[in-house]
Every structure is written in structure tokens, then in C-alpha cells.
Amino acid sequence: MTDAPILEVRDLAKTYGARLGCADISFDLWPGEVLAVVGESGSGKTTLLNCLSTRLAADGGSIVYAMRDGSRRDLATMPEAERRFLMRTDWGFVHQNPADGLRMGVSAGANVGERLMAIGDRHYGRIRGTALDWLSRVEIAADRIDDGPRAFSGGMRQRLQIARNLVTAPRLVFMDEPTGGLDVSVQARLLDLMRGLVRDLGLSVIIVTHDLAVARLLSHRIMVMKDGRVIEEGLTDRVLDDPRQPYTQLLVSSIPQA
Template sequence: MGVVHQHPLDGLRRQVSAGGNIGERLMATGARHYGDIRATAQKWLEEVEIPANRIDDLPTTFSGGMQQRLQIARNLVTHPKLVFMDEPTGGLDVSVQARLLDLLRGLVVELNLAVVIVTHDLGVARLLADRLLVMKQGQVVESGLTDRVLDDPHHPYTQLLVSSVLQN
């Protein structure tokens, strides 16, 4: 299982290079050949739209969007079946959010991933989720296919959430 944190640096080792962050995950699964690990790290940097020549740079030198993409590469390199994402676009500006969402959508399909996303952004939920759970105070108040829940909400809290998005 992979976990993508809301704050990217929480999911990265700050004093380890980008390639090292990815490589550590490979080593945890038994990889030992330095050349193979480095080549795989370069491939994954490119997969998440980070230039391969940044492989030796520390995550702290990356923008927030690049840190989030590095965290995604670090998690996906071992091909988990399930990835948990906590507000994956939180704190990113709109243009960076759009690129990240396009990237995530493509990777989910390409890698046949199951993803659990925690988000307050109904646009993100609509774009990435097939099914949706709406929670209030730790309790599920509505669930179902994303389009059905968002287009025809039944619970008053879901109706409030959807109407607040429409008013903004």
C-alpha cells in the first residue's frame, strides 16, 4: 500500500536526494543493483514529469507541485495495488492542481490502481473517484456512484456541500 500525504515533505526524506527517495522503496522490496535502482528512479521521475537531471537534488529544492509528484513516484515505484491519498492537491495553485490531477488520472488507469482519496474538493472527487462517501463528524451520511451522489444528493449535508460549490 502507498500513502500520499497532504503535505508532500511529510512523505519524503528531506535530506535524501529525489532518486534516493525513490530508490529506498525499491531497496525495501529487495532491489540491490545501484545501476538498476538509479535507472528505475530516473524512469519514475520522468513518469511524474520531473526532469531526470534532478535525480540528485534534494526534495527541499523542489516546488510544492514537484514535491507532490516526487512523493507519488516514491509510492508508485513498487506497484502497490492500493494508494491512500490525503488531499493530494491541497495547498497547490490551480494550474499545478490541474497538471497533478491529469497525471494522477493517467497513472490510475495505466497502473490499474485502487485509490482512496480524502478531499474536501468536490471537483477533485468528481474527476478522480468512481464512488464517493460523504462523511460528517466521522459518520458516513451518503455513498454511491460519484455522479449520482453529486448530481442528485439525498442527505441534507451532501446537498449543502454541493450547493456551496455551486454558489462559489
């Protein structure tokens, strides 16, 4: 890790009319760190993720991102075109439902290749070769490169979405319940793949999940949310092995029944 965070969040807040989405959220994310945001449905974790990734405009606070050139930029004041370019290149976003993160009408290879075209690559042979390499890295057979996502299983679609996101070598990846809706055996295989890729590529990741087993396996640090606020945070093993807040204790005690 470097001596400066890749993301600095201060006093972030979002409301939906009279309803609180999230409030008073402050933290730093470091290069190569995986931060899990956990909590029950309605806790505000998805609202937080969407604000951090600029998919939702926050109502207050600041999100400062360390650009590749070393400058630090407040995302709220960044021009829309520049933010959109970041989302296509330096960031990734892995959706719970792979169909939300894939172009379902084009081939697997084209899904991966589109991200390369977004950063200016126009050489068909090189794009196809890179797509083949990434399909291999996410355990999709080379002979499926021209198949569309609709011909894939849920687990394969999720692996394809991961390849599409990582092909441009992003430094920051947002993940929204990436194992949700998958069978347990498929989840285990996907988690093993994700853990290896995160480690090998040195990615910074913010992952939202209600599954504490996923948080334990993937994350270095954890934030527990309830009613739109962070009520406990710390190193993942410390929080899960010695939770201090009654709400966190309840979440941890529910793991065997999950």
C-alpha cells in the same frame, strides 16, 4: 475488476476519549476502484483514512485485505512487522504535505530508490534507472535526479512523493488531500497526472478530500461523512448530480463558491 474486493471494512470505529472519530463504517473497495471520502473539516474522513491504513489503531470493527497470494487477512490481527512491510511495498500513502512523505535530506533519486531497496533490490544501476524512469513518468526532468526535495516546488514535491509511492507497484494507495495547498493551475496538472497513473496502473485508491471537483475527476464512488459517520454513498456522478441528503446538497451547492 475481479469478483472479490481488495478491502472489506465492517463496523469500523475510532474514538478519542469522549470524542467520536468515526463509527459504523462499512464498505468494500474493489481492485481498480477509486473511492473518494468527502466532508468538511472534522467530519472524520482523515481519522477513517488513518485507521484503514493502520496508521491509527481502530477501537472496533474489522479491515480485511486481499493479499497478493490470494489469502484474506484481518489487519488488526496481522503482526506489526508484516503490516509495516505492506506499507512499504503493496500500499502507498500520499500525504497532503509532501514533506511528510519524503526524506527531505536525500536526493529525488534516493527517495524513489529507497522503496526499491525495501523490497530487496540492491543493484545501484538498476535502482537509478528505475528512479529515472519514474521521475520521467511524473514529469520531473532527468537532470533533477540528484537534487534534493528542498530545491523543488510544492507541485514537484508532490509528484516526487507519488513516484516514491508507486515505484514498488502497490495495489492500494491512500491519498490525504493530495492537492491541498497547491495553486489551481498546479492542482489541475497534478490531477491529470494522477488520473492517468491510476488508470494505467489499475490502482485501487481511497482518497480523502474536501474538494468535490477532485472527487468528481478521480473517483468512481463517493462516501460523504458528517460527524464521524457516512451519511450518503454511491456512484460519484449520482451523488454529486442528485444528492439525497441535505448535508450533501449543501456541500454540492457550495462548489461555485469554493
